[in-house]
Amino acid sequence: ETGVTQSPTHLIKTRGQQVTLRCSSQSGHNTVSWYQQALGQGPQFIFQYYREEENGRGNFPPRFSGLQFPNYSSELNVNALELDDSALYLCASSSDVYRVQETQYFGPGTRLLVL
Amino acid sequence: QKEVEQNSGPLSVPEGAIASLNCTYSDRGSQSFFWYRQYSGKSPELIMSIYSNGDKEDGRFTAQLNKASQYVSLLIRDSQPSDSATYLCAVSREGGSYIPTFGRGTSLIVHP
Numbered sequence A: 001e002t003g004v005t006q007s008p009t010h011l012i013k014t015r016g017q018q019v020t021l022r023c024s025s026q027s028g029h030n031t032v033s034w035y036q037q038a039l040g041q042g043p044q045f046i047f048q049y050y051r052e053e054e055n056g057r058g059n060f061p062p063r064f065s066g067l068q069f070p071n072y073s074s075e076l077n078v079n080a081l082e083l084d085d086s087a088l089y090l091c092a093s094s095s096d097v098y099r100v101q102e103t104q105y106f107g108p109g110t111r112l113l114v115l
Numbered sequence B: 001q002k003e004v005e006q007n008s009g010p011l012s013v014p015e016g017a018i019a020s021l022n023c024t025y026s027d028r029g030s031q032s033f034f035w036y037r038q039y040s041g042k043s044p045e046l047i048m049s050i051y052s053n054g055d056k057e058d059g060r061f062t063a064q065l066n067k068a069s070q071y072v073s074l075l076i077r078d079s080q081p082s083d084s085a086t087y088l089c090a091v092s093r094e095g096g097s098y099i100p101t102f103g104r105g106t107s108l109i110v111h112p
Helices: none
Strands: A005-007 A010-013 A019-024 A031-037 A044-050 A053-057 A064-068 A074-078 A087-094 A110-114 B011-014 B019-025 B030-038 B045-050 B054-058 B061-066 B071-076 B085-093 B106-111
Touching (some): A019 A087, A044 A064, A074 A087, B011 B019, B045 B071, B071 B085
Parallel strands (some): A010 A110, B011 B106
Antiparallel strands (some): A005 A019, A064 A074, A087 A110, B019 B071, B085 B106
């Protein structure tokens, strides 16, 4: 157990809908990163939040957006869902984003299916 | 574009054998290297990290790093069926914030 939690665990949506995924970081961690992992692929970086500010973004369209709250929990919002958005969405937290030897710890993930 | 390459496998080894998993990366500025284990349907779990050239051992696991060749490997000694999983290599560079790039993973099957 890493102390990182995500909700919901599973979700089914239809194309065009919107979804919000939630993540609570491990105690003492101020950084949250979100990843999308399609079947048979490695995790792809979506974006990172550090102390409530976006701190980096991967190659994902603007319909993927996020928030980080004062308690360092985070949300991932996806608008206008597409079939290709079906994936495991992973949240990872870390304590010092600028420390080169920093590691991050993953939550259990949310599996999203878009029909 | 930063790339992390892994053979997708599956790599099949008998129980008790040494499993060798390999990873190459394209970004010469990479400074931190990680191996994650991911069981089917679960999230990645960190098993090893390595930051300097050479070997790093932790129990049955040994990570090997060669920055000149841009190569990192993971050896699993005395492989057990419970080691059957996908192993993800992740790499991050110096400077800026910590955002690792992941390979697609190598599927390992340890058969009795």
